[in-house]
Amino acid sequence: MSISVYTSLLIKDYKRKAGEIKALRKELREIAKVTLTKERELTALEAIIRSREPEFDSTNIQPIATHPKVIGLKWNKLTTLILSCLREANGEIVPSNYITDYVIEQSGMEISDRIKLTIVRHSVKDRLKSMARTGRVVRHHNVLSNGFGLWSLPSSE
Numbered sequence: 001m002s003i004s005v006y007t008s009l010l011i012k013d014y015k016r017k018a019g020e021i022k023a024l025r026k027e028l029r030e031i032a033k034v035t036l037t038k039e040r041e042l043t044a045l046e047a048i049i050r051s052r053e054p055e056f057d058s059t060n061i062q063p064i065a066t067h068p069k070v071i072g073l074k075w076n077k078l079t080t081l082i083l084s085c086l087r088e089a090n091g092e093i094v095p096s097n098y099i100t101d102y103v104i105e106q107s108g109m110e111i112s113d114r115i116k117l118t119i120v121r122h123s124v125k126d127r128l129k130s131m132a133r134t135g136r137v138v139r140h141h142n143v144l145s146n147g148f149g150l151w152s153l154p155s156s157e
Contacts, residue, residue: 027113071123073107078127081106086137086153093140096149100124125149 003011049056071078085102086094100121104111111117128151131137140150 071120072109077107078103078123079131082124082127082131083136083153086151089152091152091155093150093152096125096128096151097121099128099151 046056046058073081081103082099084106085099103109103124104120109116109120111120128137128139128149132139132151135154138152138154140152141147
């Protein structure tokens with residue numbers, strides 16, 4: 001008895017989902033290993049600090065959350081792509097998520113997971129903020145807003 005086309009498509013989808021789950025579990029195991037290593041390093045640092053400062057209380061320390069800043073582009077390529085995106089907008093205000101998508105598309109980056117996408121988003125956001133401080137781009141949103149930023153080129157460019 002042969003399998004229907006519909007059933008074979010369902011089996012193919014099943015295999016794909018099973019493969020995605022397998023890859024995610026592998027990624028989780030790798031993240032767990034890194035986390036354990038970082039926790040050991042933190043414990044060692046705390047022991048060193050306590051040997052020098054016996055009154056040290058680690059519960060009062062605010063952690064600094066960081067994110068990787070390297071996205072693998074050549075020097076100045078991120079800036080060039082951001083400016084290119086804003087130039088193509090012809091003076092229109094562009095949201096930062098559109099700029100991020102443009103950078104990913106034009107650079108040919110392979111974004112395979114949310115972590116890499118977050119790294120690119122933060123890199124674009126940080127670069128836009130830096131360019132706004134120097135006057136190369138104009139910010140059109142409240143600095144304290146939680147949504148996507150709105151950006152354009154200055155009217156003189």
